[in-house]
Amino acid sequence: MKKLLIAALATVMTQQAMAVNWFELGETFDGDKHYIDLDSIQADTLVNGTPVMTAWKQVELKQAQDVGGKKYWTGKYFVYYDCRARKFALEYSAAYDKQGRLVDSGNTSSFSRYSSANWKRAVPGTPSEHTLNIVCAYAT
Numbered sequence: 001m002k003k004l005l006i007a008a009l010a011t012v013m014t015q016q017a018m019a020v021n022w023f024e025l026g027e028t029f030d031g032d033k034h035y036i037d038l039d040s041i042q043a044d045t046l047v048n049g050t051p052v053m054t055a056w057k058q059v060e061l062k063q064a065q066d067v068g069g070k071k072y073w074t075g076k077y078f079v080y081y082d083c084r085a086r087k088f089a090l091e092y093s094a095a096y097d098k099q100g101r102l103v104d105s106g107n108t109s110s111f112s113r114y115s116s117a118n119w120k121r122a123v124p125g126t127p128s129e130h131t132l133n134i135v136c137a138y139a140t
């Protein structure tokens with residue numbers, strides 16, 4: 001029993017110690033910093049057969065924003081990218097306060113795994129386009 005407990009604790013500690021590979025994409029005109037976790041980039045397929053890529057993105061805000069009546073300074077997002085259509089969509093988001101405590105999280109209600117038809121277009125020259133370019137480079 002003691003060995004099982006030690007093995008379980010070692011597993012939990014290893015999972016918590018796993019580092020992400022955040023790559024800074026740049027800063028917006030209002031001072032927000034955008035990052036992508038290069039180690040999280042993966043290929044996936046939508047229900048309709050469209051090949052897509054996924055990755056975790058992080059935004060550190062210069063000014064706090066409100067969500068559910070609480071202030072947050074960092075947002076982490078699980079994003080799908082359709083490289084052919086040059087579109088993206090958030091599936092999941094999490095908001096954190098200045099101390100790194102989770103203040104809100106959840107799946108995006110408008111997200112569709114069936115098709116990218118209603119996803120957002122990546123606007124040229126924005127962090128979203130830069131992220132899409134990096135993620136899609138992993139697809140080739």
